[in-house]
Amino acid sequence: MVFSSFSFLMVFFPAVCLFYFLVPQRFRTARNLVLLAFSLFFYFWGESKGVLIMLAVILVSYLSALLIGKAGGKKSLRRLGLGLELLACLGVLVYFKYAGWLLGAVNSLLDAGLPIPQVVMPIGISFFTFQSMSYVFDVYKGKVPVQRNLLYVAFYVSLFPQLVAGPIVRYETIAAEIVARKETAEDVYAGLQRFIMGLGKKLLLADVFGREAEAIFAVDASLQGTPTAWLGAIAFTLQIYFDFSGYSDMAIGMGRMFGFHFLENFNYPYIARSVTDFWRRWHISLSSWFRDYVYIPLGGNRRGLPRQILNLLIVWALTGLWHGASWNFVLWGIYYFLLLVLEKLLLGKLLKKLPAIVGQVYTLLAVILGWVLFNCTDPLLLGPYLRELFAFRGSFDYVLATLRQNIPEFVFGLALCTPLPLKLFRLAPDKPWAELLRCLWLLVVLVLSVLTLTGSSFNAFIYFRF
Amino acid sequence: MKWIKRGFLLLIVLLTALFLLLSLRDRRQELSVYENRRLASHPDFSVRSVWDGSYFRGWDDYFSDHVYRRDDQMRAYQWFQLKVKRAVAANEVVIAGDCLLPYQTYMDFSRFDYDAQSAPAAARLIALQNKVEGQHTQFLFLGVDEQRTALADRYPAHFYSKSDYYEGVNESFRNACRQAGVHTLFVRDYLDPETDPLTWYSAVDHHFNLRGAYQCYRLICEALWAQNGPFPIIEEADLGEYELPGEFYGSYNRKLYDLSPIHERLTVFDQSVLPPYERWDNGERTDAPILDLPEEDEKVQYTVYMGGDKGETVIQTNRPELPSILIVGDSFTNPIEALCVYSFNEVRSLDFRHYHEMSLTEYLSLHHVDAVVVIRDNLNYTYHEANGALE
Numbered sequence: 001m002v003f004s005s006f007s008f009l010m011v012f013f014p015a016v017c018l019f020y021f022l023v024p025q026r027f028r029t030a031r032n033l034v035l036l037a038f039s040l041f042f043y044f045w046g047e048s049k050g051v052l053i054m055l056a057v058i059l060v061s062y063l064s065a066l067l068i069g070k071a072g073g074k075k076s077l078r079r080l081g082l083g084l085e086l087l088a089c090l091g092v093l094v095y096f097k098y099a100g101w102l103l104g105a106v107n108s109l110l111d112a113g114l115p116i117p118q119v120v121m122p123i124g125i126s127f128f129t130f131q132s133m134s135y136v137f138d139v140y141k142g143k144v145p146v147q148r149n150l151l152y153v154a155f156y157v158s159l160f161p162q163l164v165a166g167p168i169v170r171y172e173t174i175a176a177e178i179v180a181r182k183e184t185a186e187d188v189y190a191g192l193q194r195f196i197m198g199l200g201k202k203l204l205l206a207d208v209f210g211r212e213a214e215a216i217f218a219v220d221a222s223l224q225g226t227p228t229a230w231l232g233a234i235a236f237t238l239q240i241y242f243d244f245s246g247y248s249d250m251a252i253g254m255g256r257m258f259g260f261h262f263l264e265n266f267n268y269p270y271i272a273r274s275v276t277d278f279w280r281r282w283h284i285s286l287s288s289w290f291r292d293y294v295y296i297p298l299g300g301n302r303r304g305l306p307r308q309i310l311n312l313l314i315v316w317a318l319t320g321l322w323h324g325a326s327w328n329f330v331l332w333g334i335y336y337f338l339l340l341v342l343e344k345l346l347l348g349k350l351l352k353k354l355p356a357i358v359g360q361v362y363t364l365l366a367v368i369l370g371w372v373l374f375n376c377t378d379p380l381l382l383g384p385y386l387r388e389l390f391a392f393r394g395s396f397d398y399v400l401a402t403l404r405q406n407i408p409e410f411v412f413g414l415a416l417c418t419p420l421p422l423k424l425f426r427l428a429p430d431k432p433w434a435e436l437l438r439c440l441w442l443l444v445v446l447v448l449s450v451l452t453l454t455g456s457s458f459n460a461f462i463y464f465r466f
Numbered sequence: 467m468k469w470i471k472r473g474f475l476l477l478i479v480l481l482t483a484l485f486l487l488l489s490l491r492d493r494r495q496e497l498s499v500y501e502n503r504r505l506a507s508h509p510d511f512s513v514r515s516v517w518d519g520s521y522f523r524g525w526d527d528y529f530s531d532h533v534y535r536r537d538d539q540m541r542a543y544q545w546f547q548l549k550v551k552r553a554v555a556a557n558e559v560v561i562a563g564d565c566l567l568p569y570q571t572y573m574d575f576s577r578f579d580y581d582a583q584s585a586p587a588a589a590r591l592i593a594l595q596n597k598v599e600g601q602h603t604q605f606l607f608l609g610v611d612e613q614r615t616a617l618a619d620r621y622p623a624h625f626y627s628k629s630d631y632y633e634g635v636n637e638s639f640r641n642a643c644r645q646a647g648v649h650t651l652f653v654r655d656y657l658d659p660e661t662d663p664l665t666w667y668s669a670v671d672h673h674f675n676l677r678g679a680y681q682c683y684r685l686i687c688e689a690l691w692a693q694n695g696p697f698p699i700i701e702e703a704d705l706g707e708y709e710l711p712g713e714f715y716g717s718y719n720r721k722l723y724d725l726s727p728i729h730e731r732l733t734v735f736d737q738s739v740l741p742p743y744e745r746w747d748n749g750e751r752t753d754a755p756i757l758d759l760p761e762e763d764e765k766v767q768y769t770v771y772m773g774g775d776k777g778e779t780v781i782q783t784n785r786p787e788l789p790s791i792l793i794v795g796d797s798f799t800n801p802i803e804a805l806c807v808y809s810f811n812e813v814r815s816l817d818f819r820h821y822h823e824m825s826l827t828e829y830l831s832l833h834h835v836d837a838v839v840v841i842r843d844n845l846n847y848t849y850h851e852a853n854g855a856l857e
Contacts, residue, residue, distance in 0.1 A: 006526075007529040007530070048519050223574055400624040401625045408551055432470055439470060451543040454533060455543025455544065
């Protein structure tokens with residue numbers, strides 16, 4: 001069930017809210033149980049068999065953390081707990097997400113003829129395994145206390161707003177709020193506002209750009225012409241941002257309605273002044289996860305430059321792979337590794353001296369090319385697409401026609417890539433009329449989103465794949 | 467301020483509840499005329515369907531297909547696209563002045579190898595022609611331009627007509643057929659280039675209209691006359707053509723959900739000009755008329771001609787002195803078949819998108835006909851499936 005579907009908007013979400021808010025606030029456990037039950041049902045709705053895998057991951061994480069907690073000073077037992085968790089989570093990930101791809105690669109390289117299991121990857125597996133691991137890591141490091149209530153661990157991992165497409169919420173972020181939080185009308189209002197804006201980003205912007213990107217990427221790249229190839233790359237750049245940040249807005253908004261304060265997942269990534277800066281602003285929950293649980297434990301930048309570069313290579317190969325079992329994602333990760341190393345060694349200092357716009361243009365170009373790598377899941381399509389981007393041939397007519405068709409989307413889309421609209425929003429005085437205008441704006445976005453949901457058939461979240 | 471925020475929350479709660487209740491109470495619609503498809507029915511519960519996920523997917527489809535006043539919402543969405551956004555194209559349809567055309571994604575065909583596609587297509591046709599003629603049957607390939615090609619110069623500025631590709635295919639395919647020796651006729655060669663193509667083509671649908679169909683019928687008859695004549699050919703003036711009262715619901719204006727600025731009425735001929743006939747569809751005797759005329763208040767669709775696409779249709783007029791014809795092709799053949807009933811004793815038609823019983827040559831060995839006419843639109847000249855892969 002996706003958030004931008006009538007089954008979610010019309011049936012599931014109203015039902016959760018009804019049952020949740022019917023329970024008096026003082027019955028915290030009961031409210032949590034309502035959320036847990038609905039979260040499990042939410043996952044069961046979309047992934048009936050996968051729910052067993054998720055429950056198994058939750059159970060192992062709970063037991064691993066308990067073992068670590070009980071081990072006290074015994075290092076070996078603590079390591080055993082951590083090892084169990086890694087084995088379970090990575091085992092599940094490797095089997096369901098990578099086994100087919102890995103065996104296929106072995107077969108094609110060595111002509112081994114190994115049987116490839118026909119495994120269906122459960123939705124959101126990369127998110128719930130990473131959340132589970134972050135909980136056990138934090139317990140291992142003593143950053144958070146062990147949660148002795150299995151239901152709360154299940155609650156943390158399976159909470160439906162962020163279950164299938166993130167953001168990857170750390171246990172420490174919501175540990176206190178699981179047991180003691182206060183839902184206020186102010187929070188519900190702010191959360192609903194965020195949810196509606198997220199829905200609008202997804203349906204009114206991401207899907208429009210997505211339709212264009214899909215149509216162009218579907219064409220044989222050698223027939224696209226340079227302007228159209230760039231249009232496709234830019235449309236995908238906008239699609240993936242509004243798709244994923246829209247989903248994150250909806251998740252953060254719903255969390256807020258239930259009294260949770262999830263951390264931000266995006267911070268205007270397309271105005272970044274360097275690729276390093278971009279990765280501080282894009283999918284923040286994932287990049288900080290890899291930083292804290294992979295890069296820093298590997299030694300980070302504390303063991304000299306060569307080791308730091310090796311650490312970066314490992315982190316970026318894994319980041320690429322996290323997005324999917326396909327060579328283009330590995331390539332995409334390596335691409336960012338190279339850019340980051342280049343910036344670290346050479347370009348970073350230069351960019352700081354140059355006007356900000358230079359860094360922004362460079363970053364945007366690098367990111368757009370990165371998204372081409374990301375979107376060409378068939379490596380055979382990648383070369384021709386990249387070639388076409390720099391072939392300097394073809395007509396601008398289609399670009400002009402597309403812009404003419406989608407003027408409001410491009411204007412709003414480009415504006416929303418910058419903090420300008422938010423600044424304007426905040427400039428509005430703290431007066432009732434300004435609040436009324438805000439409500440009216442939200443209503444317009446909501447009505448247009450519902451009409452788009454009915455009238456348009458293009459509606460798929462990119463990050464559901466991961 | 468507090469009251470505004472709480473009021474907004476209350477409003478959203480009430481709107482959601484109202485929308486849900488109205489959706490549940492809304493009269494169940496089974497068909498979507500706009501989308502030309504059956505709407506989802508609610509899924510049947512079974513342990514298996516729950517376990518494999520189809521049960522919940524079924525509910526997802528059901529909810530999205532049965533929201534309150536869905537058709538009105540879809541119309542409102544299109545209205546927003548056309549009137550507020552002032553888009554030139556909506557739902558993949560370009561509004562091009564006095565006609566509707568399909569929206570097409572740009573491709574640069576300057577380096578495209580047309581011959582690589584045309585040569586195999588011509589080779590398939592000559593092989594078929596040899597087999598057909600080996601059974602003492604005349605063979606003819608009739609090429610017709612699809613509406614978007616005939617009206618290509620009507621696309622608004624910057625919108626892509628893809629005419630470079632279609633013209634490239636057309637030229638290459640014709641050359642390949644000529645070199646291979648395929649007996650071909652291309653309707654465009656016989657249409658006056660000075661006359662507005664809308665004379666022969668629909669403004670709201672991708673087919674030709676009755677006049678366009680008549681040109682095809684006439685060409686076929688004249689081409690078959692030498693070997694299979696004499697047989698009667700009806701004159702255009704004798705068709706008794708008239709417009710059906712309901713609005714024509716073509717493949718393009720249908721997608722604009724009654725918001726099309728262009729309206730058209732479909733022209734049909736007077737069925738009384740036809741001789742008495744018996745009809746079989748897919749082997750079953752039927753009383754279905756040649757022209758399936760709708761009620762006065764009903765919307766008119768292209769399925770008026772022959773009742774739409776069928777795998778196999780046989781029409782016999784009990785005039786053994788006249789020749790028989792087999793027409794192969796997709797929906798472009800339907801009005802032509804209808805007219806051919808006037809001229810031929812037996813009219814057979816096969817559409818290999820729906821007919822899977824046997825190959826064309828196997829069919830001909832069971833049912834001898836005097837002539838086989840394969841009709842293809844230029845979008846499909848080199849397409850090698852169904853009616854493009856005849857054996």
